[in-house]
Amino acid sequence: MAIVAGVDFGTLSVRVSIVDSRRGRLGSATAEYPLFRKKEDPDHATQRHEDHMRAFAEAMRQALEVAGVDGRALEAIALDTTGSSVVPVGEGLEPLDEYYLWCDHRAKKEAALITEVAHREKLPHIEWCGGVYSSEWGFSKLLHWLRNNPDKRDRMVTALEHCDMVAAVLCGIRDLAQLPRSVCAAGHKWMWNESLGGLPPEEFLVKVDPLLAGVRAKLIGRYGTSDQIAGRLCEAWAERLGLRPGIPVPIGAFDAHWDAIGAGIREGDVVNVVGTSTCIMAIAHEVGLIPGVCGIVKGSIHPHYYGIEAGLSATGDIFDAVARRAGTTVANLSQGLERYRAGQTGLLRLTWDNGDRTVLVNAELGGVTLGWNLTHSAQDELFAAIEGTAFHTRVILERMAEHGVPIRRVINGGGIPPKNETLNRVYANVFNKPVLVPESEVTSLGSAIFAFLAAGTFKTIEEAQDALCPKYRTVAPDPAENAVYERLYPLYRKLYFGLGRPSAEPVPAGDVLPVLREVAERVRQGAGL
Secondary structure (H helix, E strand, O other): OOOOEEEOOOEEEEEEEEEEEEOOOOOOOEEEOOOOOEEEEEEEEEEOOHHHHHHHHHHHHHHHHHHHOHHHHHHEEEEEEOOOOOEEEEEHOEOOOOEEOOOOOOHHHHHHHHHHHHHOOOOOOHHHHOOOOOOOOOOHHHHHHHHHOOOOOOHOOEEEEEEHHHHHHOOOOOHHOOOOEEEEHHHOOOOEEEHHOOOHHHHHOOOOOOHHOHHHHHHHOEEEEOOEEEEOOHHHHHHHHHHOOOOEOOEEEEOOOOOOOOOOOOOEEEEEEEOOOOEEEEEEEOOOOOOOOOOOEEEEOOOEEEEEEEOOOOOHHHHHHHHHOOOOOHHHHHHHHHHOOOOOOOEEEEEOEEEOOOOOOOOOOOOOOEEEOOOOOOHHHHHHHHHHHHHHHHHHHHHHHHOOOOEEEEEOOOOHHHHHHHHHHHHHHOOOOOEEEOOOOOOOOHHHHHHHHHHHHOOHEEEEHHHHOEEEEEEOHHHHHHHHHHHHHHHHHHHHHHHHOOOOOOOOEEEEEEEHHHHHHHHHHHOOO
């Protein structure tokens, strides 16, 4: 028997779970931290390192109290974070600014430039991250910071992903050569590829912008998978957290990747980590290039498989925005939503409210809703937004399957599926596949699994999953509902690629609104399609 702590830094709060290798989760606690946005700049999204660490210490103390566990009994601690969440640091790993959070899109121009130069120079790294570099990723954010902070450039000694920064701080690591660098973060967001020599070469980065000269040399450290140890908990942080110094801290990763582990992912599974955004995760022993995904990285999810990441830039954020504009909450607006049937609203929603992460990789897009009439309500829009995220997810699943990713099971993980049965039902009907929903929460469970590996409690991830991962309940597709979505999905797909690509040919869309009205009318009358 062993006890560890699994830590998950999300967009708005950190969760700490105290987990027993036999009894499972003993207790957990969360603590919030602020997200800084600017009304005049909707692309701005930042957080402060000191807020993260204050909340972390608070949540750890509370979790130990809830679990009834002496912190000195813990044998390891592991942590995941959002990403790409980037902070430039100076001497002693002192933050020079706030984190560029994963949802900060200010670096759109920088991302487009990186993509352009990568294709012009035939940089092979770009193909392993889907062929398009994103404003959500590391180099674009760092370049944006360098361009906009000339007074701080000379003080930057390196830049760190949130997961690497926290691990280094907890272990008291200050030597740049010893910094833990997550293969998950580096591979999916910084074009790191071991088979190509690691990061893109210096000559490429300088061609993007001379401000990137020397940056590659500053991004040194120990690049590794999460079955490797970042270091051991230092005395200062052990005292602050109420833990025993010297316990192992494995190399961290991104929250969605470890949520997939906590959801029990195996080869042939796709895990939709549905939260503020959606991360779509899969693993495979062998896989080729897939245009438009967020990266194919060996060891990023499971140390012994290629990890494939895709996703939506906003999901829960869209639901919240719909409710906020209506002056209510998602919980209130969802009351009665279970009575809605496929296509009944007559609305078709392209959920690009925060841009497109996959497969178009276009941060310039905005949400589009077609089919409005004078009687539509906010609740109608919420249901259409759920349908829209399901359609978008189906586009991604089809892209992955077309390029050899096996998809035998779909698991809906993340924070939303346990609380939103309408979403699970719609997804099953749109995919025409059973959707598995974990019977208990998996957030921070993946972190606990890697903590147990670091402690030597389990020999393999699969052994830990068998002991700790929850069972599933199955949401089966309804043939009648699926028939409606099979009529609507081609319209969505046509508009998705037609409106979403700047170079696309004009899309003949005269059939869209009439079909939406016809389908809605037939559904309301109970007539078959």
